[in-house]
Amino acid sequence: MKFTWIAVAGMALAVTGGAAQAEECTFDKKAIDFEQADIDRLYNCVNDKLAEGYAKEGHEIGSTYRDWQVTATGPAAPGPHGDRFLLTYANDVAFEEYVAYREDGGFSMPVGSVLAKESYKLSKKGKPRRGPLFIMTKMAAGEADETDNWLYAGVQPNGKVMKVKQSFCHDCHTAFSDRDSMGYPDPDVRLNQ
Secondary structure, eight states, rough: OOHHHHHHHHHHHHOHHHHHHHHHHSSSSEEEEEEOOHHHHHHHHHHHHHHHHTTTTOOHHHHHGGSSSSOOOSOSSHHHHHOOOEEEEEOOTTTTHTTTOOOSSOOOOOTTTTEEEEEEOOOTTSSSEEEOOEEEEEETTTTSGGGGTTTEEOOOSSSSSSOOHHHHHHHHHHHGGGGTTOOOOOOOHHHHH
């Protein structure tokens, strides 16, 4: 069963429509001061544009990740990835293990797991700004030992493939080595917590 928060967000977008939506998509406070209602409102402003942009050039994951399951009740306050808000989707191979949010170590994600993280931020002018779709794919042992067998990739907001230096991504993800190099959503938006 897929979480329906995205559907609710989409309905809210449809209800606001037109000029009212443009007004609601300008924020007069910094992202660091956002409460969850602000975070949700900002996501409503970029929700459809993110999916459309990532799929624009026909990228396989950029075109299909929204058919996967979302791993949180919604985006949370910005943190890593350039102070962007993130919302992670997991394919069927990854979902159950990922949403266990295991902090205890001693596990490895199944080969074929794919995580896709939508990203966006608030511009200095208070407008939403779309960011890349960050992608992590778990490879078989020995295929990418230098990155704990994760392949990092990305899709720009215009659908073009992003150039990704594996070590650049993995150098940050090593901070999560006890969880197979994966970051998790903030506890306040984790599923079933």
